[in-house]
Amino acid sequence: MSVGHGFDPSILREYDIRGVVGQTLGPKDAYALGRTFATVLRRGGGSRIAVGYDGRLSSPVLEEALVEGLLASGIDVARIGLGPTPMLNFAEASAQDVDGGIQVTGSHNPRDHNGFKMVVGGRPFFGADIQRLGAMAAVGDWEEGSGRCESRAVFSAYVDRLVEGLAGIADGDLAGLRIGWDAGNGAGGPAVELLTSKLPGEHHLLFTEVDGCFPHHHPDPTIEANLADLKALVARDKLDFGVAFDGDADRIGAVDGTGRVIWGDQLLSIFAEDLLLRHPGATVVADVKASRTLFDGIARLGGYPVMWKSGHSLIKSKMQETGAALGGEMSGHVFFADDYFGFDDGLYAAVRLMAATVRLGRSLTEMRSAMPAMFDTPELRFPVDPARKFAAVEEVRMRLTETDARVVDVDGVRVTDDDGWWLLRASNTQDVLTARAESDTAEGLERLVGRIDAQLALSGLARA
Structure with missing residues (x-):
C-alpha cells in the first residue's frame, strides 16, 4: 500500500472538493484525488475518465497534477481542456468509452478558491462518496498502474448539442x-x-x-x-x-x-x-x-x-x-x-x-x-457552532411535532400556515443555519420571521 495523503478536512464538502489554493488546496491534493478516484473507478469496473478545467488561474496546474495521479493508478484519461462544467458532463454522458469525469473548478467561489466536481456513470459523486475518498487517501489505498492519456475535442460537439434545445421551432419564430x-x-x-x-x-x-x-x-x-x-x-x-x-x-x-x-x-x-x-x-x-x-x-x-x-x-x-x-x-x-x-x-x-x-x-x-406578487425574504444565513448546527434544527422539528403545524422535514423544517411558509435548515457546506419565509402580505411575512426567531430563541440561538 502506498504512502497516503491527508486532505484538509475542510475541503471535503457535501457536493464537491473545494478549498483555498495555497492554503487548504494544492497540487498534492489534486494528485492524491487522482490516485483515489481512479482506484474507485477501477474497482467499479471503469477504465477511462474525462477531465476538464475552468478558467481560474490555478486550474491548469491542478489539472496537470490530477491527471498525473489518475494515470498512476491505471486509469486512461481523456483531457477535454478548458471549458464549462456542463461540457465535462457532456463528454462523460455522450461517450460510451468514458466511465466518469472530474472538472477542476471553483464555480462561483472567490478567485483564490478552486476545487473538483465529480461524476460516475452519469450520477453525481457526493456525500459519503467524497468522505470515502478522504479515508482511502489517508492510508494510501490506491491501485497501481500506468494509464494512457489523450486529448479529446468535444467543444464543437457540445455546442451543437446545445443548439438542439431549439429542435422543432422554426428559425423564423x-x-x-x-x-x-x-x-x-x-x-x-x-x-x-x-x-x-x-x-x-x-x-x-x-x-x-x-x-x-x-x-x-x-x-x-x-x-x-x-x-x-x-x-x-x-x-x-x-x-x-x-x-x-x-x-x-x-x-x-x-x-x-x-x-x-x-x-x-x-x-x-x-x-x-x-x-x-x-x-x-x-x-x-x-x-x-x-x-x-x-x-x-x-x-x-x-x-x-x-x-x-x-x-x-x-x-x-x-x-x-x-x-x-x-x-x-x-x-x-x-x-x-x-x-x-x-x-x-x-x-x-x-x-x-x-x-x-x-x-x-x-x-x-x-x-x-403575470407571476403572483409575493413578499419574501432573501436566504437568511447566520453562523452557528458546528456542534449545534444540526441539533438545533432537530430541536425545532421535535417541538413542532407536538403542535398541529404543517411541516415538511425533508431538509430542515418547512412550516406552512395561514400567513405563508417559513424554512429553517442547516447548510451542508458551511457552519451556518439558513432561513427563508414567504407570504402574500408584508404583515404576514413579518409574523413568519417572528416565528423563526421564536424557535431559534427556544434553542438558545438568534439571527445575528
Whole structure:
C-alpha cells in the first residue's frame, strides 16, 4: 500500500472538493484525488475518465497534477481542456468509452478558491462518496498502474448539442428575439460566443474572454449586484431579456426586458409550464427553498411536483430516483431530462428559455409580470457552532411535532400556515443555519420571521 495523503478536512464538502489554493488546496491534493478516484473507478469496473478545467488561474496546474495521479493508478484519461462544467458532463454522458469525469473548478467561489466536481456513470459523486475518498487517501489505498492519456475535442460537439434545445421551432419564430448574454469572464465565455453565432435572433455579449481575475464582476448570477452590467445592456439596447452564468456555467441567472431579476424558482416555473405542454403529468423536482407558487403552479398545470433537499447533487439524484423530466433549485441549477442528459447546464437552460418564450407565446417580461406578487425574504444565513448546527434544527422539528403545524422535514423544517411558509435548515457546506419565509402580505411575512426567531430563541440561538 502506498504512502497516503491527508486532505484538509475542510475541503471535503457535501457536493464537491473545494478549498483555498495555497492554503487548504494544492497540487498534492489534486494528485492524491487522482490516485483515489481512479482506484474507485477501477474497482467499479471503469477504465477511462474525462477531465476538464475552468478558467481560474490555478486550474491548469491542478489539472496537470490530477491527471498525473489518475494515470498512476491505471486509469486512461481523456483531457477535454478548458471549458464549462456542463461540457465535462457532456463528454462523460455522450461517450460510451468514458466511465466518469472530474472538472477542476471553483464555480462561483472567490478567485483564490478552486476545487473538483465529480461524476460516475452519469450520477453525481457526493456525500459519503467524497468522505470515502478522504479515508482511502489517508492510508494510501490506491491501485497501481500506468494509464494512457489523450486529448479529446468535444467543444464543437457540445455546442451543437446545445443548439438542439431549439429542435422543432422554426428559425423564423426565433428571429425576432434580442438577447443579452453575460459570461462573467468565466469558463463558459467561448461556448457562448460559438453558441450565439449558431442561434437565430440578435445576441449581445458581455465578458466572454476567460479571465480568472474576473475583472468586471464576480461570476455569481444569484447575487443581484452581479447582474448590473447585464441590466444596463438590456436597458440600453432595449433587449427582450438577458442571461448570465456562474464561473463554470452550470447555473443560470436572468433578467427580463425591464431589468427585473427572474429568480431560480421563477425560471423553473416557466420551464415547467413549457414542459407540461409537451409532457402532461411529468414530474418536476424543486428544492425546499422554492416558492409555494411554483409547487402550486406545477400541480395546477397537471404536473407532479416533488419538494426535495437543497443541493444540486441531491436534486439530480432525486430526479433519477423519480424519473423526473425537470428539476431545479433557487441557486440557478436547472436540470433537463426530457430531451437532454439530466445534468445542470446554464447555457442549455438559456437556449430552452428562448424556446419557452416561443412555445408559450409570451415574452419573458409578460411571464414575469403575470407571476403572483409575493413578499419574501432573501436566504437568511447566520453562523452557528458546528456542534449545534444540526441539533438545533432537530430541536425545532421535535417541538413542532407536538403542535398541529404543517411541516415538511425533508431538509430542515418547512412550516406552512395561514400567513405563508417559513424554512429553517442547516447548510451542508458551511457552519451556518439558513432561513427563508414567504407570504402574500408584508404583515404576514413579518409574523413568519417572528416565528423563526421564536424557535431559534427556544434553542438558545438568534439571527445575528
